[in-house]
Amino acid sequence: SQTIHQWPATLVQPVGSPLSLECTVEGTSNPNLYWYRQAAGRGLQLLFYSVGIGQISSEVPQNLSASRPQDRQFILSSKKLLLSDSGFYLCAWSTNRGLDQPQHFGDGTRLSIL
Amino acid sequence: KQEVTQIPAALSVPEGENLVLNCSFTDSAIYNLQWFRQDPGKGLTSLLLIQSSQREQTSGRLNASLDKSSGRSTLYIAASQPGDSATYLCAVILRYNFNKFYFGSGTKLNVKP
Numbered sequence: 001s002q003t004i005h006q007w008p009a010t011l012v013q014p015v016g017s018p019l020s021l022e023c024t025v026e027g028t029s030n031p032n033l034y035w036y037r038q039a040a041g042r043g044l045q046l047l048f049y050s051v052g053i054g055q056i057s058s059e060v061p062q063n064l065s066a067s068r069p070q071d072r073q074f075i076l077s078s079k080k081l082l083l084s085d086s087g088f089y090l091c092a093w094s095t096n097r098g099l100d101q102p103q104h105f106g107d108g109t110r111l112s113i114l
Numbered sequence: 115k116q117e118v119t120q121i122p123a124a125l126s127v128p129e130g131e132n133l134v135l136n137c138s139f140t141d142s143a144i145y146n147l148q149w150f151r152q153d154p155g156k157g158l159t160s161l162l163l164i165q166s167s168q169r170e171q172t173s174g175r176l177n178a179s180l181d182k183s184s185g186r187s188t189l190y191i192a193a194s195q196p197g198d199s200a201t202y203l204c205a206v207i208l209r210y211n212f213n214k215f216y217f218g219s220g221t222k223l224n225v226k227p
């Protein structure tokens with residue numbers, strides 16, 4: 001069966017520090033991968049998605065970047081964190097067989113910027 | 115631009131009640147709609163996915179309906195239990211914007227024993 005792992009589960013970082021959140025998927029190949037952010041009191045916002053290695057689409061301009069160095073690995077990064085980067089970050093995957101495939105989410109990373 | 119709205123924002127009911135959660139969307143050109151559950155501090159669990167050609171989907175005590183023409187979906191929970199307490203999110207994918215989910219802000223449900 002397929003599983004998705006995100007780490008760390010929680011993270012407290014000072015303003016201006018770098019960030020690296022990792023997400024890996026097991027049990028499937030060539031998945032579509034996604035990073036979402038859920039700010040306090042707001043809905044989920046899609047940040048990035050990837051349909052293949054090295055292919056990244058950004059949905060909103062921001063202080064973050066994403067990379068996909070391997071088929072089942074998706075990394076969310078920042079060189080200098082801002083206070084506004086605080087939130088709950090979710091990674092998700094879906095199969096690439098068509099639009100009718102549901103997305104499956106990891107447990108998330110709660111990021112607090114001090 | 116697609117906007118997804120969920121009403122109510124919060125709901126508290128006694129155990130055993132049947133309840134309805136509402137989701138509305140502004141762009142009817144959707145490909146599918148998905149209902150999720152989110153427990154506090156956790157990721158999302160997919161509950162039901164409705165294709166645009168379908169009118170409803172059922173899984174156990176859950177039933178989700180879709181009316182594209184009016185831009186609405188409802189999630190019906192029968193015989194609610196304390197374990198159903200969570201935030202419920204709906205999300206849509208548009209036909210012309212592949213891979214992008216538009217999420218509502220959720221309904222926080224509390225089922226009291």
